Amino acid sequence: MHRRTAPRLARILACAAVPVMLVATGCSDDDSGSKKETAKPTKAATPTAAPTMKAATFGKLPEVCKTITEKSIEKLVPKADKKEGKALPAADTNDSASCFWSGLNDEDVKNLQFRSLTVSLKRFTSDPTLGSGEKRAEAFAEQQASKATTQDGAKNAKTEKAEGIGEGASVVSTESKKDDNDFKNETVVARTANVVVTVKYSGAGYEGAKSPDVDDMKKDAQEAAKEAVKAVAEANK
Template identity: 50%
Template sequence: MHRSAPRLTRILACAAVPVMLVVAGCSSDSDSKGSGSDTGSSSSEGSSPDTKQSAATVEPAKFAKLPQPCKALASKTIEELVPKVKNKAGTAGTSSDTGVRGSCSWNGLEDKGVKGSNYRWLDVSFQRFESEAGLGSGEERAKDAYEKEVAKTRATDGAKGVKTSPAAGVGEEATAIGFGLKKTGEDFKYATIVARTGNVVVTLGYNGAGYAGAKTPDASALMKDAVTAAKEATTSVAKAN
């Protein structure tokens, strides 16, 4: 069987060069076409616009801003929980970005003469999370922060008799943490509510002690008041948006 002149010329030319070059440049016509076809298929799959877009898409954050922390609780609530409050307007915490994080606190000492004095402290803080392609949706990030805050509160240094339970009716999920703590020579009772609503985590702390013979606050009563205040604080997020 006779080979065509062009094909014979090509075979002879390939035979005259080193083996490495023959492998690289002198493959058959059918091999070249197959290789080109495979390369095109692989490139197409790797650069699929739909795949890239899907990986970069995250659910938009539910809430775009936070309420003013010192206005998140009504004046009536503050007066009831903190008798003889020093500053009804509250003391705002420092924040480099009030659109992402903010807090406020109130405290007061009710002097009952020979019956001693009742001290109360109330604080509330807010933390908002944006949706980011590399980190996840705002809600997912808030869920993670919520769980970490609960764990952090439970591990408060010196806390005794820590009790944890769900806080019903507060945001989308909430945990109530109660414990006792000895400081300034007195027995303090603490009630903390950590809640999440959408992409925002709300933490409300309420504690108190009895001085000069006054009774230590009842833990269950303290927690009940904290839950009521936490509901109000969490609701303020939706109102702000």
């Protein structure tokens, strides 16, 4: 009995003399001499790169009151109060801008005709959280067309697509009444890349004069929208 325990006791004493840091790797009461494998350190997670998005096509807007030529204004708004137009207040005219023209053609007192024209521009940038400038502009154009069907008390709205104006355009025809005068309104909403062009053209016959021809007004509003779309492209050359 004493002979059997002597070697075992010697081993235990030997292990006790080994520095503590080595205990986990060598000394054991097990004669097999097996060692436990130390855990391998895990790799740190690689940070995910922020998504990138192509910049929007147009980086600026033209001077909104110069998007329609004076020649066109003479036709669309005869006897305009200001042929150069009146720029409406805007926080940043490189993001959004509007210009207004109005006039009463009183050369024929028996056929007094009032006309007004508003051109609005809205530019969208690309944003990883909101989408590309083009997609954002497309969504805004749809909102504008829908808004035009009821804006300023408009009634009897009719919406149709227009060809050859930017990447896509809608024409909204409505009727409204103001100061006992019946107005015909044509609103063209067109998208060119990341910019939305909105043209509102309104007309009425005053003091019992005949109402303006709807087809003529629709055609003129579309021509104005084409000019504005072209001005956007030229401003970004």
